[in-house]
Amino acid sequence: MSFSSLGLSDVLLQALADQHFSTPTTIQTAAIPAILKKNDVLGIAKTGTGKTASYVLPVLMNLQQELRVNNRHADVLVLVPTRELAEQVKGVFQVFARALPERLKTLAVYGGVSINPQMMAMQGVNILIATPGRLLELVASNAVDLSAIKTLVLDEADKLLNLGFIEELDQIMSLLPSKRQNLLFSATLSNDLRNMEQILLHDPVVIEAEEEKTDLDLINQTAYIVSDAEKGPFLRYLIKHHEMKQVLIFASSVATADAIENKLRKNKFNATAIHSKKSQGARTDTLHHFKSGSLRILVATDLMGRGIDIPDLPFVINYELPRSPKDYVHRIGRTGRAQNAGDAISLVSQSELHHFEVIQKKMGKSVNIIDGKSIKY
Incomplete structure (x- = not known):
């Protein structure tokens, strides 16, 4: 259709x-x-x-x-x-x-x-x-x-x-x-x-x-165990290492989304945050630039991220885990759409590990977990 x-x-x-x-x-x-x-x-x-x-x-x-x-x-x-x-x-x-x-x-x-x-x-x-x-x-x-x-x-x-x-x-x-x-x-x-x-x-x-079903088989999921203090540098490493031209990053609060945007910009990354505190005009313009490819990195809260529909979005990153397994699936479901495969990466701190186990159980799918300390960056 x-x-x-x-x-x-x-x-x-x-x-x-x-x-x-x-x-x-x-x-x-x-x-x-x-x-x-x-x-x-x-x-x-x-x-x-x-x-x-x-x-x-x-x-x-x-x-x-x-x-x-x-x-x-x-x-x-x-x-x-x-x-x-x-x-x-x-x-x-x-x-x-x-x-x-x-x-x-x-x-x-x-x-x-x-x-x-x-x-x-x-x-x-x-x-x-x-x-x-x-x-x-x-x-x-x-x-x-x-x-x-x-x-x-x-x-x-x-x-x-x-x-x-x-x-x-x-x-x-x-x-x-x-x-x-x-x-x-x-x-x-x-x-x-x-x-x-x-x-x-x-x-x-x-x-x-009914809500659109997420095809988890199209999404390559990876999680890295990283301390909260190291999430910022590790995020920048991932973007560079994978040469991400278009990536959607999820944060669990407006304050965190703004902090991620500011840190990325200070490090010369083309990034903008989208959340409920921004005006509708600003949100519309930001989304347009991201969809067109002129904005490389979009940082979003769960509420704003649900309406993002890009058929071939290659990368989604969870800077921190959402509260519910359902929200996790919504997040990673922004990639792997229209029969196009995608990558979903989660940065998981030690305190989030148990919650991540619950997410995997509810999702019915295991995620490849890598210790961030094993990676030199």
């Missing part, structure tokens, strides 16, 4: 190619054609399955076909539970909207920051991404009118309900036109969500997308 078979326009297909998206995920394969046909959709998909692009692409295509300009009347409303997700979704919309011949304005609004700049920016918005509370504040201030919404998206609907937004959601629904397309995405299908589905969706296309 290819993106060209899903009904997307040539400009969006070119944008996908520019972003190095080669093969659609399960959720994208099912959701894109359904949304293009203006069906309501219920998508059950976990983080890392390509959920955001599965609705962004067809929503943009539908919107450009019926675009109008009406000051404070948005066309598309995306409701999200957190400001972080709001910025992330905005970034994806902007990346693909740049490819369209029509100019579309995307805005993310959320609490915790001044409302006045958001009110001023509302003019001419086509796609509005919002947390429920701040959206209602903007409605009360007459900054936005929801009566012309053509498409409503509830992203991470389970979290919206878990965080207690049900009353706000009810208020927002009462302000929307009855005739609209509804898209509901969630990681789980709880009883509360089933009730919302019955109220919100009309004859929906239901999609349950």
Whole structure:
């Protein structure tokens, strides 16, 4: 299956190619054609399955076909539970909207920051991404009118309900036109969500997308026993020794990711960190440079690393082990994709050895372990 078979326009297909998206995920394969046909959709998909692009692409295509300009009347409303997700979704919309011949304005609004700049920016918005509370504040201030919404998206609907937004959601629904397309995405299908589905969706296309399976046989795994103090120098040795032209390094915290980046840069390595503390624009640019090959080393946290999909990424390095075996498989699964073999290397301290044994047991695969002291570097 290819993106060209899903009904997307040539400009969006070119944008996908520019972003190095080669093969659609399960959720994208099912959701894109359904949304293009203006069906309501219920998508059950976990983080890392390509959920955001599965609705962004067809929503943009539908919107450009019926675009109008009406000051404070948005066309598309995306409701999200957190400001972080709001910025992330905005970034994806902007990346693909740049490819369209029509100019579309995307805005993310959320609490915790001044409302006045958001009110001023509302003019001419086509796609509005919002947390429920701040959206209602903007409605009360007459900054936005929801009566012309053509498409409503509830992203991470389970979290919206878990965080207690049900009353706000009810208020927002009462302000929307009855005739609209509804898209509901969630990681789980709880009883509360089933009730919302019955109220919100009309004859929906239901999609349950499992996470993409990692083919461990395509990944050559090696672990080196290295002290915490020696991990930095040993990492630089590995990059030089293997002549790594493109490598993804995983860290378990934002602080560690930044520290790795700084140390690598001081040693003249072309490296950049990507994590939740960076702006969406910075994350998008960094990922683009890494995918295109102009950035040699990307340092990522688990949250940011899940969405990285490069068919022929040759190397992944675990600077430190993740907390769960499942996260370990997610990490190393960034290589060994699309039938291309890859190398996954882990730097394991003595204190992490027992945890690494647990990871191997849960994974059902043994890893070649080498004592770093036996290597001269």
